Amino acid sequence: MSFKLEKLLRPHIATLQAYTSARDEYTGKEGTFLDANENPFGSITDQDFNRYPDPYQAELKQKIAEIKEVKPSQIFLGNGSDEAIDLLFRAFCNPGKDNVILLPPTYGMYEVSASINDVEVRKVPLTADFQLRTDKILNEVDKHTKIIFICSPNNPSGNKVNREEILYLLKKFKGLVVVDEAYSDFSDEPSFTTELKNFKNLLVMQTFSKAWGLASLRLGMAFASKDLIKILNRIKPPYNISGLTQETVLAAMGNYEKVKAMVKDILTEREFLKTKLESLDFVNKIYPSDANFLLVKMPNANLVYDELIDQKVIVRNRSKVILCEDCLRITVGTRAENEHLIEALSKIFSSKK
Ligand SMILES: *Cc1c(COP(=O)(O)O)cnc(C)c1O
Secondary structure, eight states: OOOOHHHHSOHHHHTOOOOOOHHHHOOOSSSOOOSSOOOTTOOSSSSOOOSOOOTTOHHHHHHHHHHHTSOGGGEEEESSHHHHHHHHHHHHOOTTTOEEEEOSSOOTHHHHHHHHTTOEEEEOOOOTTSOOOHHHHHHHOOTTEEEEEEESSOTTTOOOOOHHHHHHHHHHOOSEEEEEOTTGGGSSSOOGGGGTTTOTTEEEEEESSSTTSOGGGOOEEEEOOHHHHHHHHHHSOTTOSOHHHHHHHHHHHTTHHHHHHHHHHHHHHHHHHHHHHHTOTTOOEEOOOSSSEEEEEOTTHHHHHHHHHHTTOOOEEOTTSTTOTTEEEEEOOOHHHHHHHHHHHHHHHHHHO
């Protein structure tokens, strides 16, 4: 049995007449542009934003392709990874009929996006050390199962998922396997983009929101076969990435060295934070992390969360999430921020003695 993208696609998407924008119909850069009902006089801002941006972000993709070692035609850019997630549901999952498999505890947007699109979610929890139950996952698959979402390194647990088991699913499952690598910059594990040549049913997501420090710009990447990318491009809003974002990120691409330096600093701080937390006797467990955060287990985490807020230290309360009972998810901060957190935690627990 081999993978057939056309068979997976919703029928009406296959025959969809896509919108063609002014910037689709004429792609030249020079000329008198009277085609897009723009304001010819400029903008009210210091910088001009009066022209519509490139709908396919060609220049930006060229640069990303070099860094990520893929072809520009294998890249989709979205308004955050969240846009790619939503478009996958809309392209492949028939509401009220198809289903996807999620592996909790994991990133919340997969389920929210499924619900918005009225798509059934089948959950197969990870093991206690946050790895895949591959056979249980495959047991849940039926002819309406379109996508399996795998987050690696996983949010909120922080660990990377066993590569061999992801490869096993890629081989056995004839729907799409999405590997969300939002945190891969913080891990030594090679990206699954290296597997794109072997698997037509693979889609890898990465983002500029974490290691690149550009969360506010909203730019997410999806890498897949060029046929799959074409589908996402056909159904996305025409101008989904603003000109400001395209220009800013394009300029930043020359600064890849700075990303590497910031990642290195974050890894140093992750180690510092881990060592400090380990020295606190009330901390029960710090889970292994390949990401820029630590999942930390402690007594009465729910209460600790509130008391941290009283001291204006905000972490993520995951204590009600499956397999994360009594856990807080703590983002690695600067040295001063990490010290502030440790101080605040110490205060809370010393007052309890
Ligand atoms: C932060 C995060 C993202 C990034 O989402 P954007 O919409 O690109 O900001 C994606 N996936 C996971 C698992 C994340 O934690």
